Amino acid sequence: MMARPLRFHLALLALGLLIPVVLFAVGVVERFATAQWDAREHGMRETARALSLAIDRELGQSIRALEVLSHSEPLAHGDLKTFYATCKAVVRSQQPWVSLALLDLEGRTVLSTEQPFGSPGAIEGERPYLREVLETGRPVISDFPFARSHGQPRVVVAMPVRKGQRITSVLVAMYAMSHFNKLWAEQRIPGDWLGALVDEEGIILARSRAADRFVGTHASAGFREKLRSAPEGFYPTVTRDGVESYTAVSRSQLVPWSVVFSAPRATFDAPIHRSLLSLVGVGLVCCLIAGAWAAWVGRRITLPLKALARAATDSAATSAAFGRVGPTGISELEGLRVALARTTALVAEREVVLRAKMSEAEAARAEAEAANRAKDQFLAMLGHELRNPLSAITSGVKVLSVARDDVRRERARALVERQALHLARLVDDLLDVARVSTGRIVLQKGSLDLAECVRRAVVALESAGRTRAHQVELDVEPAWLEGDEGRLYQVVTNLVSNALKYTPDGGRVHVRTRVESEHVVLEVSDTGVGLPPEVLPRVFELFFQADHTLDRSQGGLGVGLTLVKRLVELHGGTVQARSEGNARGSSFTVRLPRGEVTTVTPPGVDVVAPGQGLRMLLVEDHTDSRQLVRELLETDGHTVFEAEDGLSGLAKARELHPDVVLLDIGLPGLDGYEVARALRASESGRALLIVAVTGYGLREDRLRALQAGFDEHLVKPVDLARLREVLAAREPRVVAAS
Template sequence: MRLRTHYWLLAISIVLPVAVFCSIALDMLLTAQRATAMRHIEESARSAALEIDAEIRRAQSVLRVLANSHSLASGDLRRFHQEASAANAGHGGWIILYERSGQQLVNTRLPFGGPLPVRPDPGVVAQQIDTGNGLVSGVKWGLDLKRTFVTVELPVVTAAGDRRVIAQAFTPSYFAQSFKGRTIPPSWMGRVIDGSGVLIAQGGGVDGVSGIRMPADQLARLHSAAAGTLRHEADSGTALVAYFVHSALSDWTVMVSAPEEEINAAVVQGMSVAIAGFVLALGMALLLGVYTGRRLVRFVSSASKAARTLGGPKPVSGLRHSNIGEMEALNDAIRDADMRLRAEMETRANVELERNELLVRERAAREHAERQNAAKDEFLALLGHELRNPLAAIVSAVAVLDHSGQAGMPAQAADAARGVLRRQSAHLRSLVDDLLEVNRALMGKLALNRRELDLADTTRGCLETLQTGGRLDNHSLELRAAPAPVFADATRLAQVIDNILDNALKYSPAGTAIEVQVAQQDGMAELTVRDQGLGIAPELLPHVFNAFVQGEQTLQRAQGGLGIGLTLVRRLVEMHGGTISIASPGRGRGTSVAVRLPLRPGNGSEPESRPPTN
């Protein structure tokens, strides 16, 4: 065999492995690039769908808040119009209130008091009221608007018992903003399509108008699966590849499209590089057969190993430098692909982290709602228990009065029955007054009549009242009071002190001591009440200021009450610019309550000590 033949065989043996390995590496690279591009399209579509669902949830939350509006319950539609205008969920949107007949009662797009139209599909309103299910509409045409719009609607029952439907209306351009600011090329296009195939909004690099209907074949593909890919043509005839996903809260579909030519551009470029390298390898094979062959084999081997580590936790390493431009371009392509893959994996990890955070927030919100519901049920049971006892006594007293004129009924029985009626009626009135007082405090309807007071004198007055009423007979009291001038409402301040002292007496066994101290500390007037009573469990301590919170009660409910006193106390202290704190080592180890109020400029004095009283 001739030497030239050996050279040709050597050239072929060099070029053929290089071509094979380059093809494998190129195929892996191009496959990764195509998959990356498709994932980018998919992530863009899913992210836009999540944002649109978030906007729908936000609109529903606004509608639920408006449903609980006091002005809506009282029928003050003018004020409700103002509240709805302020609470509007989105720029360019408006809120509409419908009655069952479809008649608009409020429309924030129009000034209040003007004539309002009747909805053309009143049956939809009645169906929502009957089923209690809201809806997210498709594209509608507003005759008076002269443009399309969509609505998020919610049936509600007001506090007055009226059944209404509240709707948040949006112009389609509002949802086109979901594609703005996203990292998608200008040549891509995002669309939002309703369930009937009508275009709601279009954004991205190509702006469009709503109201256009999708072709029947594309609509059938969109309805065939929850998500997937779709190939179609733009109005200009450009072939597009798209990914679509359905909204979780509506029958809308979000679709992101990219030119297929752009997706395949990397494939064509890669093929050109491979062909050029192959031709160059054939031209140099005769001159650099053995030398170049060995180097090419080592180079392709390192490239293959690097390709298998694409997207790993560390950047690709071990690529051999080559003086051949095409081979070095392959190195750069592998590094670029590795960087993109790791960036994509990092992006997906961040998205997964955000999703987990959203799940945690949703779980926390659900647990909070369950706790609120349990507190409501507990309060209703507690209120029923508190009302049952005085009502039973009142019914018995009325029965005694009904038989007071009959023979054998003692005359003093009627007087005793009237006494029962007076006491129990006063008890009922006290319960209702407590509820109204807390409600006014929480709604900010309490007004303070402040004047110059001495916290020590006010505390002494409250203790003297308890002493006169015999409340301190079973307890020993130690009072240490130094002058502590404050600027406060005398009635409300006495109410705060009475409530704290009443709790100390109520939850302290007979014969225990109660310490009361008034002092000046760090520029504040401080009232401290310590008892040796039942104490507070650690799990209950963070919630003692919440309305209707009480510790465990026996069936007889010896302590009684609705659990709203400390809620009112904290609100009154905060209205005076002060703070209140409660500390307890645990059950059966007593409680310490500290109230701090801003100190009016004045001179303090030594604490005044009084011997314990029984």
């Protein structure tokens, strides 16, 4: 390939840069022209719509005025003379109206402001608007505007006059078409532009220019076809007087008339053409200036480069040789000269940088691989923990189906219940960790005794059989603080459950509460397997577990302690883990600020017996869940009706008038919120007890349910004891525990 000077390549570079700029400029000009065109088209369309709305407003005012007259007291009492005088006064005050007339059902004129009162009525020619009023019973604006009277085009506005539900006569206003000529002046249409009013047959009703020649004649056949095809449009046309124009059309909403607004094409296009010519001229001048500037800059670049090339080809050239080249005046060339002199140093530096980057890449890869392994371990752990209770539940159900003796059936039932609760706890812990991590949990703080919270948590664990193989010792003193009772109950339950899980049978778990100055302290210690020193810093990490053996004897997902730490931190407290090593037990200490507290005496615990005799409607789309809940409720003595979707549930509630409605939220047809609102809107539903039974358990879900009209919000799987408490509010059967 023949070598060419740098200046030639710089010229090609400038040309390569100039071509996209020119293409971009052409695109900008084209977009500019299109934008101007669209803006002018939009303006014409809006003007046509404004004219159409003005016509609708005029005709609407006439309809309202006629409606007032049709209900006038003289007309209602048959005082036609007074009514005639009223009509005369209205015609004088209503500029568009030429006359008012009252017609009987045969089309005979009872009175007319164009005739003296008492003139004999006569049946005139066919009046289609009269027939339409009698058939529809509604006001009619005649679409036959060229029925002439006294040589003036008129529009008929007819209003039925009723006596009760029966039409007794028709009140007719004659509307002067010439009145619409004021529209063109109100819209300030330029003299060479055209405004017109055309009916559905293509007859010109009004025209801003040359009205005496064209009003009453037909528009061109092509234009009439376009009018029929769409109620609005914008297209090129040729007016009846031969002017090539762009036309915007808008149809009235009250009558089948179209407003036509036309601008001569030359006038419409002239501003766009002027703008385009100006842009093209400015672009050419800019190209000339750019070419001259590129030639001058090219010389500034090529001359110093030639000097550097001569220095580089010198046989005795060293790094100092480039320093003898005079200043180039161009920072990039100065940088090139320095770079050539420091090539060796830069290569060595680059090697160091590359090695550092390789080390960083290796570290990042190792971190990614560790994260991937952690993900795989968690998925395997999750599968293990979910399959265990599911497997037990499946086996227990099979045993229930084949067992004949009550002992085996009761043992299988207890197993299914225990594993289902375990599965629910796993899901709840995962959801709670996610909510705390994303900041979606809002604490509901109040004064509470942490010691009482500990007692309730331990009692619940004892009831579930979790403490049967261990010694649980309580050393609790009253410890009042300001906190969320539900969340602190969760903290205590998780810590005690964790201690029980990692303590062998026969071991001891010690729970203690105390007050230290402005803090409340909870301490849970055990004689279990303990924690090695290297594990202690990680025990509160999400999904971390010290036991990695294949049998996973302790089970769990590794989220309980993470949830404890984050709930404690939400309260402004701290939690710390301690252990002397393997097989030497462990201890967890929670320290919480007391806050603003008020010490109260806790009320006695109430025992709620199963309710009896309530009529209940259960609306649930899941067939198995609906059947099981029904059987549980019927076991408590309630009469239960079923519905499987929102529409049928609403219908049955209105038909059966139950005492209580247990209502799912995610229903087909109508959702639970809509059903609750509909029930509350009825007279019988205001005193109804409506309980949400749903899988949506966030705080905002509960608030939304209460706003929709629910009395209570229970999350699936529903605690039967809690449900009985809610039902007791409808029919109390409470025995106070000592």
